[in-house]
Amino acid sequence: MIIVTGHTTASEGAEDEMSRLAVEHVLRSRSEPGCISHEVSRDLENARKLMFVEKWVDIHALQTHIRVPESRAFAQAMQRLTDGNLDMTIYQVDPTQKP
Template sequence: MIHVIAHTQAQPGKGRDIVSLSKTLIAETRKEQGCISYDLYQKPGAPDTLVFVETWESREALEAHFHTPHIRNFSAATSGLKAESRVEIVHPERIEIL
């Protein structure tokens, strides 16, 4: 099992737009084989700071997720709304930063 923590800092005032665009992404991702959990959190008092917290059965399941239409569509739709982003993949033996 691996965990993913995907940090996104939205452009000023765009956090709400990213949250809205994430609804389909979240619903479709939760249906994927190997997805144990997939949630989005918005920092209280800082609505442009977002964190996806995910749990996957394996790195292979996560890799398959990266190639789904819903992740590609979400990435394209939000590319101009993000100021920065960072993905941390937590394995039992190490942490990867993408």
């Protein structure tokens, strides 16, 4: 399984547009093949900061997601709306079995 975590902070005044685009992106992404989950949350200490957590069945599913034109457009929009801080980390994990 692949887990992606990320966060970004909206430029002042861009919070609403960034939130709207983030929700659209998350809802669309959830329907893509290989998406286990895709979530966005707002930081309770900084209302301009959004955090993303995604789970994909494998790296191929994530790479396919990244290549979708809407995903590219979303990334470009986030770059335009951010205060300059975009952070993303990709993890490959082997989930432990429940006893």
